[in-house]
Amino acid sequence: MTNRIAVAVLGATGRMGSEAVRAVDAAEDMELVAALGRNDPLSTVLDAGATHIVDLTVPDSTEANVRFAVEHGLHAVVGTTGWSDERRADLASLLEAAPAVGVLIAPNFALGSVLASAFAAQAARYFESVEIVELHHPNKVDAPSGTAVRTAELIAAERAAAGVPASPDATETSLDGARGADVDGVRVHAVRLRGLVAHQEVLLGGEGEQLTLRHDSYDRASFMPGVLLGLRRAAGRPGLTYGLDGYLDLGN
């Protein structure tokens, strides 16, 4: 096949990176031209002729990796966490000088997770209370998860637009952390437990009822269709897209 997408995977020895290497390698319309570990110089990507990078590294390195890609005209599909509002704003400014480059930052590549977050945001305006519980493997270095932060942001925006007041909470005394982290007014609780991969529950409470929206990734294979979709679409979506939902027609 001609015109295959030339992909470099950064973080290639990691849990996600190694899965992405296999997925890109198996995709007929893609060519894996480089697989970088922590000690490989970023110039490897250019030497290999990559047109796209996939970043699955660590919050400390992802920003520099993506800046390097944009500065060299490469499209980027980013799954690494740590992309704060400030970091995304800086990246959006950088992209103004590279108008042909597309960057996707996807807190979660699993279709079910993206849908669950969208459904939770839709539902959140109808319930008095909402809290998020995310549950992950104990090797995860960040908490709360990027997915939970993104879900809380979407929920908070919907509730603000609908004029829904803050969830009721009479807590007067508590141990540090007992009520979780406050993300845009939504409480987020993080569980780290051997045996888990990546899971999330959004708990929505109203008078006499509860709606729970739960998503489970039992295997990192669940993230790969989203990674490949991102690679196929990034060049056609110049600028910064935050969330895989930006590449999907979710009808909202």
Ligand SMILES: NC(=O)C1=CN([C@@H]2O[C@H](COP(=O)(O)OP(=O)(O)OC[C@H]3O[C@@H](n4cnc5c(N)ncnc54)[C@H](OP(=O)(O)O)[C@@H]3O)[C@@H](O)[C@H]2O)C=CC1
């Ligand atoms: N968007 C999504 O759907 C998903 C996102 N993630 C996110 O992806 C990221 C990676 O997760 P995971 O694969 O579990 O993590 P791992 O720790 O398994 O992998 C991280 C990789 O990054 C490399 N690395 C570490 N430090 C640096 C550095 N300073 N510069 C460059 N590379 C470095 C590691 O190399 P070495 O092995 O040499 O240390 C390793 O290959 C996390 O932020 C996680 O939250 C995870 C799952 C799904």
Ligand SMILES: O=C(O)C1=N[C@H](C(=O)O)C[C@H](O)C1
């Ligand atoms: O580190 C992980 O494993 C995951 N990280 C992402 C996150 O922080 O949301 C995506 C998924 O939850 C798995």
